[in-house]
Amino acid sequence: MTARALLDTHLRIKPYIHNTPVLTSTLLNEIAETELYFKCENFQKMGAFKMRGATNAILQLTDAQKEKGVVTHSSGNFAQALSLAAKQLGVKAYIVMPSTAPQVKKDGVKTYGGEIIECPPTQQDREATALAIQKEKGATFLHPYNMKNVILGQGTAAMELLEDHPNLDYIFAPVGGGGLIAGTALAASHFSKGCEVVGTEPFEVDDAYRALQSGKLETNPTTNTIADGLKMALGDQTFPIIQQHVSKIIRVTEAEIIEAMRLIWERMKIIIEPSCAVPFAGLLKEKSTYANKKIGIILTGGNVDLTNLPF
Template identity: 65%
Template sequence: MDKQMLRDTSRRISPYIHNTPIFTSHLLDDMTGAKLFFKCENFQKMGAFKMRGAVNAVLQLTKEERERGVVTHSSGNFAQALSLAAKNLDVPAYIVMPNNAPKVKKDAVVGYGGIITACEPNINAREEAAAKIVAKKGATFVHPSNDLNVILGNATVGMELLNAHPNLDMIVAPVGGGGLIAGTALSSHVFGKNCKVIGGEPLVADDAYRSLESGQIETNYSTNTVADGLRTQLGDINFPIIQQYVDHIIRVEEVEIIQAMKLLWERLKIVIEPSSAVAFAAVLKNKDYFKDKRVGIILSGGNVDLETIRFS
């Protein structure tokens, strides 16, 4: 992994993504005692950083592979990201979604041109359905987080943050499937000046925290978190990167996630999804650790169902 590889990735995907703005807030700085730089991936195309990895994965396909299409299983942002990335490049996108996925999410995938295959809502059924499409169509499977091209695409978030603010002491990112924090760890390792990478993870879905403790991939006992983008599991490609380059992971409770989200909506005047608030919640929970530091915080996305949000 070197600078050139990440720069090539950034150059490759740049026509299809936004270099998203970085927000600051005196009030939130005063509240935490740190100097905070919020990287606003809620303003990314289709509303989340996932677009970066999806675009990079599709761009790496050969002409023949592009004709045969891509397939993934996701009910979240990656389903939409791969659909839009593929549409931009005239590639068919087959999306395996559980048959109980909300209509609004299915509509979004269809809106971006994805072709949905419904399956039973469990991981075996998902993987089987995806494998069938690979076999039948010759499509290339792209995992939402455990895929090196996806991780490299995601790494451009941290790269842009460090380009704009080279002297960050640390970057905090939410941890779900591990694809964002692994990418952030790579970019921080390559472009940072002793810039630590720290994860924020929901306590009720803390597979990454426990995996770092035990040294092997642990599974989630539950995934009952409001941070719906973080219910997924680490994988064997991103875990070694996380082990090597992530300093530590801070676990936060559900109420802390909601409070952090409310603060960001109120003070930054931006709509972010609960998963995005987890990194900031980790900073709020450990103010002493971040005191007087220059801290990048990755706000991963803004796709939230407003009809289900309640702050009171």
């Protein structure tokens, strides 16, 4: 995926997304012993970076495809992103959601006009339900992360960050299915002077860490993490990009995620969701390695169930 493809993507989606702010915190710099630049995708439309990939994916469809609608399966943020992007572009969106998805995310999908079809919370059930809707409605399936146009869309967040701060040494991003970190790694490889990308993920769903060691896609036997946006495993399109361009992956505990989330809420006065705290948790865990560097952190989203906070 070329620099030109990323530039074209950014131009295409620009009218439909926010160029989100980059915030700094003197206190968090002191705690982390480094210079931090937080790209606030929690301020993106629908509250997460996934608006970028969803918008790009729909804009690349033919008129005939748009007429029959789109379908995806998602635990929350891509569900909301596709619903809102589809609404903005006059396209019907069918959203397959696991029954265990946070209520705040289900409410968001409904607000944005997506039609929810609930299924049991397994990958197999999600895929089977989405396939059935494809066949019944003729809708085009848009994968939440394992898809070129989605990856390119997600990469535009790092492009904007590097436009504002071209001298970053590292960008930290969380890893779930890999769409964001793959896009981020592409952006860094094309638009930076040697900025490295570091992935972060919970120990409870560490398939990406294991995949980089084994050289093949791995699965997660359980997904018992507070970081509900990171429960999926890498895909065959995201993994090769990560293999090529991501320098390392840091794993963090549930307690470390909660502590990082609390610090950002308390010190920066902004709302982030647990998945979003994982990169900062990873940096704090290995702060001696990154002391006195310039580090970008992508704050991926702020769609939190306020009735179910971890602190």
